[in-house]
Amino acid sequence: GCADSGATTGGDAGGDTPYVALVSKGFQHQFWQAVKSGAEQAAEEFDVEITFEGPDTEADVDQQIQMLQTALDKGPAAIGFAALDSQAAGPLLQQAKDSNIPVIAFDSGVDSDIPLTTAATDNLAAAAEAAKHMADAVGHEGKVALVVHDQTSVTGQERRDGFVEYMEENEPDIEIVDIQYGGGDQAKSADLAKAIIAANPDLKGIYGSNEGSAIGVVQAVKELGIDPAALAVVGFDSGKAQMDAIRDGLMLGAITQNPVGIGYETVKAAVEAINGEDLPETIDTGYYWYDAANIDDEEIQAVLYE
Amino acid sequence: MTDSAPSGDVAGTPLLDLTGVSKGFPGVQALDDVSLELRRGEVLALVGENGAGKSTLMKLLAGIYTPDAGVFRLNGEEITIEGPKHAQELGISIIHQEFNLMPDLTVAQNIYIGREQRAAGFFLDERSLNRRARKLFEGLGLALDPTERVENLTVAKQQMVEIAKALSFEAKVLIMDEPTAALNDAEVDVLFELIGRFRRPETGVVYISHRMEELTRISDRITVLRDGRNVGTRVTAETDQREVISLMVGREISGEQRPAARPIDGAPVLSVEHLSTRSLLRDVGFEVHAGEILGFAGLMGAGRTEVARAIVGADPRESGEIRMHGKAVSIGNPAEASRHGIGYLSEDRKHLGVLLERSVRENIVLSALRDYTSALGFVNDARIEATGRDYIERLRIKTPSSAQLVQNLSGGNQQKVVIAKWLAKDCDVLIFDEPTRGIDVGAKEEIYALLKGLAEQGKAIIMISSELPEVLRLSDRIAVMAEGRLTAILDNADATQENLMDYATRFSSEGTIA
Amino acid sequence: MTSPTVTPPTSDRSPSTTAFAAIDKGTPRFARLRGSLQQLLAFASLILIVVVFSIASPHFFTANNLVSILTAATVTGVLALGTTFVIITGGIDLSIGTGMVLCGVMAGVFLTYLGWPLWAGVAATILFGGLIGLINGVNISVLGIPPFIATLGMMLIAAGLSLVISGTKPIYFNETPEFQSIMNLSIIPGIRFPMGVAIFIVMIVVAAVLLSKTILGRYTFSIGSNEAATALSGVNVRRWKIVIYTLAGLFVGLAGVLSASRLSSAQPTGGMGLELEAIAAVVIGGTSLQGGKGSIVGTVIGALIMAVLTNGLRIISVPQEWQSVAVGIVILVAVYLDMLRRRRA
Amino acid sequence: MTSPTVTPPTSDRSPSTTAFAAIDKGTPRFARLRGSLQQLLAFASLILIVVVFSIASPHFFTANNLVSILTAATVTGVLALGTTFVIITGGIDLSIGTGMVLCGVMAGVFLTYLGWPLWAGVAATILFGGLIGLINGVNISVLGIPPFIATLGMMLIAAGLSLVISGTKPIYFNETPEFQSIMNLSIIPGIRFPMGVAIFIVMIVVAAVLLSKTILGRYTFSIGSNEAATALSGVNVRRWKIVIYTLAGLFVGLAGVLSASRLSSAQPTGGMGLELEAIAAVVIGGTSLQGGKGSIVGTVIGALIMAVLTNGLRIISVPQEWQSVAVGIVILVAVYLDMLRRRRA
Numbered sequence A: 001g002c003a004d005s006g007a008t009t010g011g012d013a014g015g016d017t018p019y020v021a022l023v024s025k026g027f028q029h030q031f032w033q034a035v036k037s038g039a040e041q042a043a044e045e046f047d048v049e050i051t052f053e054g055p056d057t058e059a060d061v062d063q064q065i066q067m068l069q070t071a072l073d074k075g076p077a078a079i080g081f082a083a084l085d086s087q088a089a090g091p092l093l094q095q096a097k098d099s100n101i102p103v104i105a106f107d108s109g110v111d112s113d114i115p116l117t118t119a120a121t122d123n124l125a126a127a128a129e130a131a132k133h134m135a136d137a138v139g140h141e142g143k144v145a146l147v148v149h150d151q152t153s154v155t156g157q158e159r160r161d162g163f164v165e166y167m168e169e170n171e172p173d174i175e176i177v178d179i180q181y182g183g184g185d186q187a188k189s190a191d192l193a194k195a196i197i198a199a200n201p202d203l204k205g206i207y208g209s210n211e212g213s214a215i216g217v218v219q220a221v222k223e224l225g226i227d228p229a230a231l232a233v234v235g236f237d238s239g240k241a242q243m244d245a246i247r248d249g250l251m252l253g254a255i256t257q258n259p260v261g262i263g264y265e266t267v268k269a270a271v272e273a274i275n276g277e278d279l280p281e282t283i284d285t286g287y288y289w290y291d292a293a294n295i296d297d298e299e300i301q302a303v304l305y306e
Numbered sequence B: 001m002t003d004s005a006p007s008g009d010v011a012g013t014p015l016l017d018l019t020g021v022s023k024g025f026p027g028v029q030a031l032d033d034v035s036l037e038l039r040r041g042e043v044l045a046l047v048g049e050n051g052a053g054k055s056t057l058m059k060l061l062a063g064i065y066t067p068d069a070g071v072f073r074l075n076g077e078e079i080t081i082e083g084p085k086h087a088q089e090l091g092i093s094i095i096h097q098e099f100n101l102m103p104d105l106t107v108a109q110n111i112y113i114g115r116e117q118r119a120a121g122f123f124l125d126e127r128s129l130n131r132r133a134r135k136l137f138e139g140l141g142l143a144l145d146p147t148e149r150v151e152n153l154t155v156a157k158q159q160m161v162e163i164a165k166a167l168s169f170e171a172k173v174l175i176m177d178e179p180t181a182a183l184n185d186a187e188v189d190v191l192f193e194l195i196g197r198f199r200r201p202e203t204g205v206v207y208i209s210h211r212m213e214e215l216t217r218i219s220d221r222i223t224v225l226r227d228g229r230n231v232g233t234r235v236t237a238e239t240d241q242r243e244v245i246s247l248m249v250g251r252e253i254s255g256e257q258r259p260a261a262r263p264i265d266g267a268p269v270l271s272v273e274h275l276s277t278r279s280l281l282r283d284v285g286f287e288v289h290a291g292e293i294l295g296f297a298g299l300m301g302a303g304r305t306e307v308a309r310a311i312v313g314a315d316p317r318e319s320g321e322i323r324m325h326g327k328a329v330s331i332g333n334p335a336e337a338s339r340h341g342i343g344y345l346s347e348d349r350k351h352l353g354v355l356l357e358r359s360v361r362e363n364i365v366l367s368a369l370r371d372y373t374s375a376l377g378f379v380n381d382a383r384i385e386a387t388g389r390d391y392i393e394r395l396r397i398k399t400p401s402s403a404q405l406v407q408n409l410s411g412g413n414q415q416k417v418v419i420a421k422w423l424a425k426d427c428d429v430l431i432f433d434e435p436t437r438g439i440d441v442g443a444k445e446e447i448y449a450l451l452k453g454l455a456e457q458g459k460a461i462i463m464i465s466s467e468l469p470e471v472l473r474l475s476d477r478i479a480v481m482a483e484g485r486l487t488a489i490l491d492n493a494d495a496t497q498e499n500l501m502d503y504a505t506r507f508s509s510e511g512t513i514a
Numbered sequence C, D: 001m002t003s004p005t006v007t008p009p010t011s012d013r014s015p016s017t018t019a020f021a022a023i024d025k026g027t028p029r030f031a032r033l034r035g036s037l038q039q040l041l042a043f044a045s046l047i048l049i050v051v052v053f054s055i056a057s058p059h060f061f062t063a064n065n066l067v068s069i070l071t072a073a074t075v076t077g078v079l080a081l082g083t084t085f086v087i088i089t090g091g092i093d094l095s096i097g098t099g100m101v102l103c104g105v106m107a108g109v110f111l112t113y114l115g116w117p118l119w120a121g122v123a124a125t126i127l128f129g130g131l132i133g134l135i136n137g138v139n140i141s142v143l144g145i146p147p148f149i150a151t152l153g154m155m156l157i158a159a160g161l162s163l164v165i166s167g168t169k170p171i172y173f174n175e176t177p178e179f180q181s182i183m184n185l186s187i188i189p190g191i192r193f194p195m196g197v198a199i200f201i202v203m204i205v206v207a208a209v210l211l212s213k214t215i216l217g218r219y220t221f222s223i224g225s226n227e228a229a230t231a232l233s234g235v236n237v238r239r240w241k242i243v244i245y246t247l248a249g250l251f252v253g254l255a256g257v258l259s260a261s262r263l264s265s266a267q268p269t270g271g272m273g274l275e276l277e278a279i280a281a282v283v284i285g286g287t288s289l290q291g292g293k294g295s296i297v298g299t300v301i302g303a304l305i306m307a308v309l310t311n312g313l314r315i316i317s318v319p320q321e322w323q324s325v326a327v328g329i330v331i332l333v334a335v336y337l338d339m340l341r342r343r344r345a
């Protein structure tokens, strides 16, 4: 076994260190693990206790609501929350407010005035950045397709819409031929990318909107033995497989967020809220384009995770 | 009794009249142009070999199958039976050969299923349902508890529930398909009394049975089916067993008499000592020798089946030792019993005997399958087929092929398949629990001959049977049980039906034998 | 013809009758005792789990948290109630999870898109659930498709339709803000005791009465116990099976209302996996997948065991990856102990 | 149909024997014909679907795309093969999806963390799958836990353990880059025909032989047909059930190797839902959940129907929300037609 659960200790241990409960949108994926590790860094630095949990899939709104409920029942000093659906969490956020528990939103905005601040990536802008690089790679003309991880979540929609809108506004000669959703599952994304490629032999590029989707697309390209020069693959987030694909030239490049920063900033903001300090309305944690050229830069390496 | 048919207004028309009825299944013409009439106030016995088509005919009447051809008349009026419910509404009530009970429901709930006592439309009135059932049982003289769950009843009591259910309808025609197969003599008496009470000038009973001796007691006329055809009807009083049997099987059967005492060689093959179970058995001990048939007699629920199940490890033992050839063996399940050379043929054919959805040959080789398997685990289908064919021939199992599914065989032929299964496996000790249940007279003789043959080959045989004549005829010695105890082990020469019955009704207060 | 009939030496049939009588007296009372003992013991393992968590964390056994547990159990519990009927008939319903999601979306359509009044929208949603069940029932009963496949197909169809109808976006109940009070309204001043939990409790009673006191319940058991024999007894098995699946569908509709109300929104995704949770609750409660046996009390205990476990493990902050391991083991142990008990009894 | 049997009652029973001898020749062949016809027709609906898609899109019926379909069917197909045995015994295995994920993680542990040689790591992974199956088998057979619950528990435990063991991170096969060729190596020059598909085909043959030619297969059918009668016939049912679940576990282990090899990494998440897909393939293929009936050919056809549908709907760009509706409807229709056919036959 190699689970490191040491950092997340029980919320009710000891009375003097403040306890911050983080309820995220997931916990199994690398991205959320990176957020968690950033949160743990901050917890150590500011001497607070944290727990970090999230539903099994990003479709489990109900499970997340129950986690938030349990977190509230544990009487934390502050809550960090990445909402799957802001409105669904409304009554519980109100309950938090009534109990004077400060709420910090992270990853994506919570559509409510209760959270004191939001630590997040601007997904629309990030996706547009991906589109820009895709357009350059395909020579500003031809067919491209999208493999998106989810069609109902805000991040899924923003990463799709940011990409599509950029193309519509700036690239009249680029045609988006298909948008498919693979739930972020690699094998499924690979299978559907293969179907897209089969149906569009003259396809010039595919964009995968998160780690699983992007690696799935790379997998499809590998299995079909397509020349990477003929089909540009643009990804999102990091992870070892994606980084390897970029180094091997199978993937043009990808957008990375700063998940460690998101986790760190969330806990930091929570501590500041507990101490009654003023907080900015949003904390932009930023995004970066990385490709074979800059992948080993220090600045980029700092925001990537394996 | 035949001439006592009611004279008067409707005297001419029979109660039920079938003409030219045919019914075929893939590969089998079960009924071929059968005509038959049931007169008012009579009990018509329907007999025939296994697979002759008796049950099929009755299922047509019950609305379960639709005929390929034929006309049905009830009280002279032509009818088309649309389904089981319709049959009930027409006043035709049937007790099927195989049970049709819901094991998870209580006795009363089973009897009145579909005719529930309702308090307010949708709601049930359980109490009055039970009251009604209790009244029914009182009227019929049956000792049944309406609130007992059917799964907790013995086979015989389940049969009683079926009978009570059939009689609870205001039926005009009562069809009984081998109702006594699971009953012992005392219970048969109860049943016959019930039939007597049911028989009125406006009703009629079709009675199917393989027990020839019952026919004289209960029936007015006897109709014989053979290979799906009506081969003749006789007035009971004017015929005898011999004629009926020869109509059935197309030849004469000589019922042998009781065996001459045979010498039994010294050492016992199987010895059972101090066998007890939590539920019933108390200190049962006996021995069986090579070449011997040890009969087990007793009333239903006496524990004979339980002895067998405890020996082969199908039920847990509380105490007791089992020796094979003098050596103590530990048997925890039937597989171990089988490895030690003990085979058990269950009385509950449908649930514990056959694989209904598998082929005849697969059933036949099931116990002995390892003998048909190579070291690498491959089965030899050619040899299996040959064995299947062999037993189909030897036991005259009526089936179009060895690939036929057992569920398409008639009840008696299914029984033969189960017997073949244990013949195919070479066991030292064979325990047959009600081996002739539901088997026609001809086949019974064959099975008797088989059992004897097996004994002569040196096998030790235990035969549990509720038919005393059968026990007396076959057994070298007879063990009698009552309430989980062994009350006697008699040599055949010392046994009579009367003293067997006497031992079978020795209840605990009277103590056990030494 | 010889007369071989052996009449017992004593004049009448008394021997066998007495033998019967002896057995008769003992069994039913004993069986009833055993039945209630079993449920008592299933209840006992629930209590045991509660006690363990109460000792492990001071936050567990608080009024608020217990209400949270009941709230968490409500939606799965309502689904499990309806499923109990289906499983007792020997069937299965895999469409309850995504069916519930579809019903939530339909609530959004009725209330938000069509602007129907609250009561009409809620009623229509529940009936829509009934319609899903009705289609399942017809597929199974009339077309003869096995329940597993019929409801698996419906599971996929409902999942797709939820997305199609909602346009893959959540629907919010902005026109009828009172909608969220169906689940969330606090009906006991002082502590948060949501109306949804009260509705769950009422539905438990309704389901229990239906199962044990009505003709519907009787046929449910009868079909599960021996479908062919039930049909032979003249019961219209086809029709009753349709009724039973429709009933399960009505519960699905209600669960859709409750879950949408709780989230103040109709989420068009998810629901997959919920069917396994509901079925697990039913089976942990002692209902047999073979059919013929089961009880509403058992199902409720099963649903509570699942909800208490999930909540308790979170409260004592067991690392999330260990939580599902723990739930898996507890389910195995709980059912195993139940088996042991039955075998002994 | 007229019966030729009207011989005088004096002769012995030869008439019936002759009557049946005549039929004797006919029926088994007829039955066999009917059996193969049925599978032929199931096959026909697969062909029909293929034809429809081929007409709808020129990109569907290409060598490359057909290989893609086979590749997509491989992992689910291998799982379905093992599950066929379990389902024929009348059992069910819900743990195959997450069990496969756990096996993938164990492959990572063996090959990457422990640095074992390729063959040893692969063998150990497959055996680890067998171990999961063995535990299921013991829980079901010795402890008497119903299969649904036993494997549901294992499903949760495996899901949790995958995360625990992997530390919720994917494990990459850097030490053994050849690992990925197990699934991906192209074995036919010219077109990309991956080795994984070849392994799938070999496994189909192995499973078919096991089921129809060996004592294991016979007992699988016997147990499913009537477990109690099989036990009383002297078959050690407990042991054979353990063997059968273990066998299914070995297939799970192999599926774990194939899926990890395909992705060149052990992904510790997912797997849930895969069990329903595999079971659906088995049941669409005509294997009855009641047990006692089934075939490997059927399962393969079922798996192909699912894979072709998913691929084809994507190729013709059916909007994704409609895809699951379409799959659901096709499953219902396919199984319904199968029912009709059987009822007629």
Ligand SMILES: Nc1ncnc2c1ncn2[C@@H]1O[C@H](COP(=O)(O)OP(=O)(O)OP(=O)(O)O)[C@@H](O)[C@H]1O
Pocket: B025, B026, B028, B029, B030, B048, B049, B050, B051, B052, B053, B054, B055, B056, B057, B097, B398, B407, B408, B409, B410, B411, B412, B413, B438, B440
């Ligand atoms: N559903 C069926 N499918 C195919 N064949 C059948 C079916 N039911 C009965 N048969 C065949 O029809 C014939 C008549 O069977 P039936 O059950 O009527 O015999 P029976 O006279 O009642 O015999 P038994 O005394 O053994 O009960 C048999 O050969 C049997 O195999």
Ligand SMILES: Nc1ncnc2c1ncn2[C@@H]1O[C@H](COP(=O)(O)OP(=O)(O)OP(=O)(O)O)[C@@H](O)[C@H]1O
Pocket: B151, B152, B153, B154, B155, B156, B279, B280, B298, B299, B300, B301, B302, B303, B304, B305, B306, B307, B347, B466, C023
């Ligand atoms: N399924 C059951 N549930 C509860 N008790 C049973 C069950 N089966 C049998 N018994 C009881 O076990 C005892 C022994 O029955 P067993 O079947 O061994 O008797 P038997 O002598 O073989 O008689 P028969 O087979 O004619 O009924 C009886 O008291 C009976 O009531």
Ligand SMILES: [Mg+2]
Pocket: B054, B055, B056, B097, B177, B410, B411, B412
């Ligand atoms: Mg019959």
Ligand SMILES: [Mg+2]
Pocket: B304, B305, B306, B347, B433, B464
């Ligand atoms: Mg008996």
